Amino acid sequence: MSTVRKAVIPAAGLGTRVLPATKSMPKEMLPIVDKPAIQFIVEEAVRSGITDILIITNRGKGILEDHFDRSPELEERLAMNPAKADILKEIIDISKLANIQYVRQKETRGLGHAVACAKSFVGNEPFAVLYGDDVIMGDNPTCGQLVKAYEKYGKCAVGVKEVSPQDVQKYCSLKVEHLEGRNYLCTDMVEKPKPEQVMSLFSILGRCVLTPEIFEILEHTAPGAGGEIQLTDAMRQIAMRDGMIAVDFDGKRYDMGNKLGIMQASVEVALKHPEIGDDFRRYLKELASTL
């Protein structure tokens, strides 16, 4: 059995890069063809051995809770039509994916502040963090790859990818040395680095496995880049003291927090979709030939 059974999904951001779509709808609920982004993330956690999930929400995110709840009226209607048996099962199964709880981040003070809201849920166990707007597709769930690294090295782990020199300034930069395979030892990190602060093009993209000591550190972490309490600033202390494992994960990540990422996820999932994949491929080829 996995040693990491709890996960936290911060989903309380304002989503200002995807306005106006996110004015009243959480970006985590934006659909990728026919499934909201956050369901892909919950499914990844479950496939990684996670049984208990805390979603950090805020005002106006009630539809997130509704999505993972039963919906008796809808189920009753679908049950009347034998042709809808498959979708009825799929709808009911969503409510059984995991033991999901919710807590509100009362002020939008940054990802570090959102994670700090999970303190009592986490208790004394290691836990995974899956950012609510980073969808990662792949046969081997990324969260599980990090859990394996945590178990192997006994150190906190972060999921990383090499990004472009332009993008590294928007995310963070890690100081790393290669260990073996896809694993690196990370001994320093900086959030939203200036060009002279870049230590490598490896950035953390949406996943980490942490120990509860992060909460104590977060309590003393001052606001950083953008005036927000940054999780990277707190993790930096662990990286500098004990080292963390940076896992160059096997999987394709889509940033649902920006417009291009949303379109890339939609197109690629549509191409593989059992119901519309063939028709969509034909349409896309036709369209591409006119560009």
Ligand code: UTP
């Ligand atoms: P982002 O920084 O991408 O989210 O945080 P944001 O603030 O919604 O983005 P923009 O810049 O306004 O478009 C990454 C993840 O952390 C969550 C977000 O919901 C997202 O899933 N988050 C961020 C919180 O839960 N609370 C916060 O205070 C900030």
